[in-house]
Structures are given as C-alpha cells and as structure tokens.
Amino acid sequence: MRSAPTILHLDMDAFFAAAEQAAKPSLRGKPVVVGGLGPRGVVATASYEARRFGVHSAMPMAQARRLAPNAAYLVPRFSLYRSVSEQVMELLGRLSPLVEPLSLDEAFVDLEAGGSAHDSPSARVAGERLREDIRAVTGLTGSVGLAGSKMLAKIASEQAKPDGLVLIEPGTERELLGPMSVRTLPGVGPATGEHLRRAGITVCAELVEAGEDELVRLVGRAHGVSLYRMALGHDDRPVVAERDAKSVSVEDTFDVDLHDRVRIRLEVERLADRCVERLRASGHSGRTIVLKVRRFDFSTLTRSETLRGPTDDPAVVREAAARLLEPLDTTGGVRLLGVGVSGLADYTQEDLFAQAAAEVRAADERGAADQGTEEAGQATGEASATPSGAGPGVAPPPEPGERTGAVPAAVGVPGRAAGAGGAPGDGGDPGAGGQRRAPAAGAGAVRGAGEPYHPAGGTGADGVAGSGGQGRPGEAGTGVPGERRWTAGHDVRHARYGAGWVQGSGVGRVTVRFEEPGSPPGRVRTFRVDDPDLEPSDPLPLVAWGEDPDQSSSPAIFPKERSRDGGDSGATESSSP
DNA sequence: TCTGGGGTCCTACAACAA
DNA sequence: TCTGTTGTTGTAGGACCC
Numbered sequence: 001m002r003s004a005p006t007i008l009h010l011d012m013d014a015f016f017a018a019a020e021q022a023a024k025p026s027l028r029g030k031p032v033v034v035g036g037l038g039p040r041g042v043v044a045t046a047s048y049e050a051r052r053f054g055v056h057s058a059m060p061m062a063q064a065r066r067l068a069p070n071a072a073y074l075v076p077r078f079s080l081y082r083s084v085s086e087q088v089m090e091l092l093g094r095l096s097p098l099v100e101p102l103s104l105d106e107a108f109v110d111l112e113a114g115g116s117a118h119d120s121p122s123a124r125v126a127g128e129r130l131r132e133d134i135r136a137v138t139g140l141t142g143s144v145g146l147a148g149s150k151m152l153a154k155i156a157s158e159q160a161k162p163d164g165l166v167l168i169e170p171g172t173e174r175e176l177l178g179p180m181s182v183r184t185l186p187g188v189g190p191a192t193g194e195h196l197r198r199a200g201i202t203v204c205a206e207l208v209e210a211g212e213d214e215l216v217r218l219v220g221r222a223h224g225v226s227l228y229r230m231a232l233g234h235d236d237r238p239v240v241a242e243r244d245a246k247s248v249s250v251e252d253t254f255d256v257d258l259h260d261r262v263r264i265r266l267e268v269e270r271l272a273d274r275c276v277e278r279l280r281a282s283g284h285s286g287r288t289i290v291l292k293v294r295r296f297d298f299s300t301l302t303r304s305e306t307l308r309g310p311t312d313d314p315a316v317v318r319e320a321a322a323r324l325l326e327p328l329d330t331t332g333g334v335r336l337l338g339v340g341v342s343g344l345a346d347y348t349q350e351d352l353f354a355q356a357a358a359e360v361r362a363a364d365e366r367g368a369a370d371q372g373t374e375e376a377g378q379a380t381g382e383a384s385a386t387p388s389g390a391g392p393g394v395a396p397p398p399e400p401g402e403r404t405g406a407v408p409a410a411v412g413v414p415g416r417a418a419g420a421g422g423a424p425g426d427g428g429d430p431g432a433g434g435q436r437r438a439p440a441a442g443a444g445a446v447r448g449a450g451e452p453y454h455p456a457g458g459t460g461a462d463g464v465a466g467s468g469g470q471g472r473p474g475e476a477g478t479g480v481p482g483e484r485r486w487t488a489g490h491d492v493r494h495a496r497y498g499a500g501w502v503q504g505s506g507v508g509r510v511t512v513r514f515e516e517p518g519s520p521p522g523r524v525r526t527f528r529v530d531d532p533d534l535e536p537s538d539p540l541p542l543v544a545w546g547e548d549p550d551q552s553s554s555p556a557i558f559p560k561e562r563s564r565d566g567g568d569s570g571a572t573e574s575s576s577p
Numbered sequence: 578t579c580t581g582g583g584g585t586c587c588t589a590c591a592a593c594a595a
Numbered sequence: 596t597c598t599g600t601t602g603t604t605g606t607a608g609g610a611c612c613c
Contacts, residue, residue, distance in 0.1 A: 104613090106613070189610060192610075288605085304605080305606090306604085
C-alpha cells in the first residue's frame with residue numbers, strides 16, 4: 001500500500017462488443033451481444049445498449065435472445081481483439097516497464113516504476129492521457145482506476161465505467177470501502193457472498209467488525225485472512241510483469257450430449273492432441289495429466305495422473321487421458337470433455353533430448369536397463385530409448401509395473417511427428433491445436449453424420465447469427481455437402497461491392513452488409529452461398545492509417561498473425577466440411 | 578431456460594516417509 | 596520394533612476471475 005495513487009488499472013469498456021461496433025458502423029448505438037451462438041452458448045460481452053435489456057456476460061445465450069431479440073448476435077473474433085489488445089498494451093508499456101496484463105482487455109500498470117507519476121495530480125494526468133491515446137489509436141474507450149493498491153485501483157476502474165477515470169486518494173480507502181458490498185472485493189463470488197450473508201455480513205465494514213478470527217472460521221484460513229486485510233484496504237501485492245503459466249488445458253462443450261463410448265474416447269484423444277499443441281506452443285512440458293468430464297446433469301468429475309517426468313508427447317498425454325477416462329461412468333451422457341496438463345516445466349524439446357540421452361547413458365552404465373519398458377527402446381532406437389514416452393530422460397527409469405505414461409513403441413517417439421501417428425481417423429488433424437475452428441477438410445472423418453463437430457460457443461460451425469431477429473443458432477447448416485459456410489460477423493470482400501461482413505446465412509443464401517470501420521452504415525445484399533465473387537477477408541483496421549498522429553506510419557490495427565491464425569479468420573470458417 | 582473456456586488458488590483427505 | 600507426529604505429495608473438488 002503506497003502513499004500515492006500510482007497503481008493504474010485499465011479496463012476496456014465492453015471490449016469485444018465495442019470492437020465489433022467499431023468495425024461495423026451499422027451496429028454503433030445498437031445492442032450487440034458477442035458469445036457462443038450454439039444451443040449451449042453463453043454471452044461473452046454485451047454492449048452497453050444490450051445491457052439495458054438485462055443482458056450480461058455469462059448469461060445463457062438463449063436467455064439473452066429472449067431479453068433482447070433485436071440485438072445483433074456475433075461470434076467472438078479473437079484475432080481482431082488480440083490486435084487491438086496488443087496496441088493497448090503497447091501504450092501501457094510506454095507508461096511503465098511494469099505492466100501486468102490480466103486478460104485481453106485489462107491490465108495493471110505501476111506508474112511509479114515507470115517514472116510517469118509520483119503523486120495524485122501526475123497520476124491523473126497520466127491516466128487521462130492514456131485514455132486519450134487509447135481512443136486515438138483504437139477508436140475504443142477504456143476506464144481507468146488509480147489508487148495505492150491493485151485492489152483499490154480495480155475497484156476504482158469499475159466505478160469509472162464506462163469511459164471514465166476514478167482516483168482513490170490513499171487514506172480514504174477504509175471510509176470508501178465500508179459501505180460497499182462484500183461482493184466488491186476480489187475473491188468474493190456468489191458462494192462466499194452467500195456464506196457471509198448467512199452470517200449477517202453483507203458490507204465491508206461488517207467484515208472488519210467480525211474480525212480476522214471469525215472470518216477464518218467462516219471461510220477458511222487463506223481466504224479469511226485476505227478478506228480481513230482487503231476490508232481494511234490493505235493490499236501489498238506488487239504489479240508483476242511476467243507470470244509463469246501453471247497449467248494448460250482445452251475443453252469442449254458439445255451441442256448434444258455424447259453417449260457413444262467410442263466417440264467419447266475419440267474426443268478425449270482429440271482434446272489431448274490440442275492440449276499438447278498448446279503446451280508446446282508455450283514452450284512447456286508437464287507432468288500431471290488431468291481429465292475433466294461434465295455429465296448430462298452438469299456434475300463435474302476430474303481425474304488426474306502424475307507421470308514420473310514431464311512430457312509434451314501427444315501419444316503419452318492421449319494415453320494417460322484415455323486411462324483416466326476408462327473407469328468413469330458416462331452413462332446418461334457427457335456434455336463437456338476437457339484435457340489439461342499441469343506441473344509445467346520449462347523444458348524445450350532439445351533439453352528433453354539432451355537429458356534423455358544423458359539419462360540413457362547413465363542407465364546403461366549402471367547396467368540397470370528397465371525390464372518393463374525395455375522393448376520401447378529397442379524398437380525405436382535412440383529417441384525412445386528414454387524411459388518410456390513420459391518426460392523423456394527427466395525421470396529415472398520406471399519400476400516394473402509403475403505407471404509412467406509408457407506408450408507403445410510405434411508412437412512413443414518424442415517429437416513433433418508423434419502426434420501424427422494419432423488415433424485412426426483423426427487424420428492427424430494438423431491444425432487441431434490452438435484456436436477452435438470450424439471443421440476443415442479432412443477433419444470430418446470421425447464425426448458422426450448429423451452430430452455437430454463443434455461444441456457450443458465455438459466459432460460456430462453453424463455460423464449463423466441473428467441480427468434483427470433473423471437467423472437462429474443451428475440453422476446455418478445447409479445440409480448440402482461441399483457448400484460454403486459463412487460465419488456471422490466475419491469479414492468478407494465482394495468483387496463488385498467491396499468490403500463487408502456476414503450478417504447471416506442459411507438456406508443457401510448469405511446476407512452481407514457492405515460497410516467498413518470508417519464508412520457510414522452500409523447496405524445489405526444477399527447472395528448465394530457459393531457466389532464466386534464473395535471471398536472471406538481479414539479484419540480491417542478500426543482506425544484508418546494516419547488518423548492517429550503517433551501511428552501515422554502504420555495502421556492502428558492490423559492483425560500481426562492473420563495468415564497463421566486459423567481460429568477465426570474467415571478463410572478457415574468458410575472451408576467446406 | 579439453462580449454465581463457455583481457460584485459467585488460478587484453496588481446501589480436504591489419503592498415503593507415505595522421516 | 597512399534598507407535599505417534601509431522602511434512603510432503605498426489606488427488607479431487609470447489610470457488611473465483613475475465
């Protein structure tokens with residue numbers, strides 16, 4: 001807790017929805033809801049216009065549609081949001097080297113560390129300047145909170161919303177917090193809030209009155225102590241620029257509950273592959289494999305297995321996940337499956353190979369070849385002569401009968417290629433990692449006819465959004481093999497009419513609104529879905545070249561990885577199943 | 578009418594080792 | 596050698612956040 005309000009918290013206003021409104025002039029001033037459009041989708045962000053109808057994030061999409069039937073419903077376009085986010089983070093980086101991003105649209109900044117503020121007036125100037133810069137560079141608004149601690153800076157930015165700045169003077173925090181709901185404090189959600197309410201505690205002043213011992217008794221040691229300190233306004237957590245990831249996971253909710261055991265297993269293997277792709281992309285390997293199963297009744301089970309050493313071998317993760325699945329009862333149906341890896345290590349593949357080789361040499365010298373997994377080494381030579389596929393070389397050879405994540409020799413070769421040996425029928429799914437995507441050619445082989453590949457909330461294989469009440473989730477599937485699909489909200493270009501975005505599609509037609517970020521609201525035209533003049537395109541910059549004095553040499557927003565980002569580029573979405 | 582995805586942290590309990 | 600204590604690790608689940 002410092003004596004000057006030099007910790008800044010930035011929170012972009014209704015970020016996803018605001019970015020879509022900036023990109024689509026016809027949506028400005030109108031209710032916009034961004035989220036999963038499938039039958040089990042939820043709202044990611046609602047514009048302030050949509051919030052007036054009672055729509056808010058985490059609300060089931062079906063409920064949002066009932067509350068705001070005339071809103072525009074769009075699937076998230078993370079490549080666009082990421083590029084805007086990068087620009088915002090760059091502006092924050094100009095204020096201080098200590099920037100702690102919390103998500104795409106939120107971050108803490110230590111102004112003191114950057115020398116950009118040392119007292120209330122200078123902090124306020126820095127905050128206002130930042131808001132101006134963000135607006136100039138991105139065309140969007142953000143709210144700024146300034147205080148002497150992270151907790152209070154966050155509370156301040158919440159109070160500043162939308163499009164404002166609030167500064168909390170150090171020394172006033174206890175008075176300020178006293179009448180506030182306990183739910184204001186970070187870490188107090190619905191469960192803890194209700195727990196405290198039953199004990200007669202609803203506002204922060206009552207937390208202080210209750211005292212630390214009582215809070216510990218009510219909500220447990222760690223939570224009780226921190227709750228008491230926060231209620232007093234005490235928060236010494238520093239702004240931390242870099243945080244190491246502790247786990248990597250992927251999960252999918254299915255539009256329809258899965259019952260077929262073979263299909264469930266196949267999906268688990270697919271998730272394991274995607275998880276490993278992410279794991280590798282982050283430069284990690286991990287020791288503990290976690291399987292998550294949410295059943296038809298929403299009850300959630302997790303099962304985990306810790307290997308003897310870290311791995312980033314897809315075959316090992318796949319097999320471990322499958323082992324964890326085996327004893328689980330899935331009768332009744334499964335609505336969600338997830339695979340995760342925790343206990344991360346910073347090993348690169350090269351490190352693993354080096355360690356593996358060293359380990360094998362040492363083992364050979366000891367003449368202590370392990371009987372249980374020896375055949376793996378013999379079969380595949382150097383690469384798999386490591387102690388099974390699991391964390392090659394990091395762990396000592398396993399004891400006979402011990403679980404190590406050992407894999408059949410044929411797929412036990414550590415290295416990128418191993419994944420391709422995958423489950424029969426998954427075609428190796430080379431693009432399965434990273435962003436979720438609509439089914440591309442070749443990926444459809446394992447999916448049962450009529451069963452949606454894409455889980456709810458995905459980028460929408462079905463790809464229809466209702467705008468102005470038109471279109472409903474799930475209708476988009478044309479049922480015509482080879483027909484192109486157009487995902488609502490995504491950018492397109494027509495040879496004759498220029499740039500636009502998909503407003504909806506279905507029954508062999510796609511409706512496009514032709515407008516750009518800098519243009520007035522455009523007209524709507526409808527085409528056949530296979531119109532050769534219509535092509536998917538990349539997101540356009542929200543602020544045109546040269547509009548921002550500081551950024552005149554480059555577009556304000558231009559996705560850096562657009563060509564590599566298969567997650568939500570129109571190109572991927574539109575490929576035929 | 579239902580309830581996403583990707584994380585973090587905490588608690589409780591059992592097994593095991595010192 | 597047996598027993599009790601304590602610390603560590605693995606596992607499972609829950610709460611919370613954006």
